Amino acid sequence: MQEMDNTKKFTELFSQLGSNSADEQKQKIEEMISIVDEMNEREFRSVFTMELFNExxxxxxxxxxxxxxxxxxxxxxxxxxxxxxxxIDRFDNSPLSVRFEEMIVDENEKKKEEKDEKLLTDLCECFLALSNYSSSKLHSIYVPCLLKVAQKKEKSVETQKEVELALLALSNIIYFV
Structure with a gap:
């Protein structure tokens, strides 16, 4: 019963995201994150479907x-x-995956002055953590971008979380080689 409650709650919150303001979305996403934390593998797989990534x-x-x-x-x-x-292999074949790959290449090709390093980092972290496959030609973008984040020496909680996510995404590359 708990399993159905988690998947149902997550799905309901997700379906409401598009009709909320950015601040309301943040609140719903925090609720969704707490639900995801409680999910077991079966729940996780049933929620993160191709349809969810397409939506x-x-x-x-x-x-x-x-x-x-x-x-x-x-x-x-x-x-x-x-x-x-x-x-979960649903992300790899989704339009969202294609969008992120294209954005990574586009953002990387921008001149240094125009490049949004935070956007590139976010794209790389999301893509590598969610994907099961990655083009080796993009490794030359992922690795330097994420190593730069991983080298931060600040001691704030937020910075440490950024470093942890970058290292986690980098560790996922070994599956692609």
Whole structure:
């Protein structure tokens, strides 16, 4: 019964994201993250389907979900996927995966002055944590970007979380080689 409650609650909150303001989305995403933390592998697999990733891509495209809010949720999902060693292959074939790959290449090709390092880092972390496969040609983008984050020496909790996510995403590359 608990299993159904987690998947149902998550699905309901997700379906409401597109009709909320950015601040309301943040609150719903925090609730969704706490639900995801309680999920077992079966629940995790049943929620993170191709349809969910397709819907998220559509919401981003229609600007109903900000990239910042999407990154918060996707990074956490990817973090738990890697941490709990759960194989989900729905992201790899989704339009969201294609969007992120294209954005990574586009952002990397920008001149140094125009490049948004935070966006590139967020894209790399999300993509690598969620994906089971990666093109080796993109490793030359992922590795330097994430190593730069991992080298931060600040002691704040936020910085340490960024470093942890970067290292986790980097560790996932070994599966792609």
């Amino acid at each position: 998220m891509d559509k919401m981003i495209e229609e600007r109903k979900l900000s990239m910042g809010n999407a990154f918060v949720l996707l990074k956490h999902i990817g973090y738990l996927k890697v941490l709990k060693d759960i194989w």
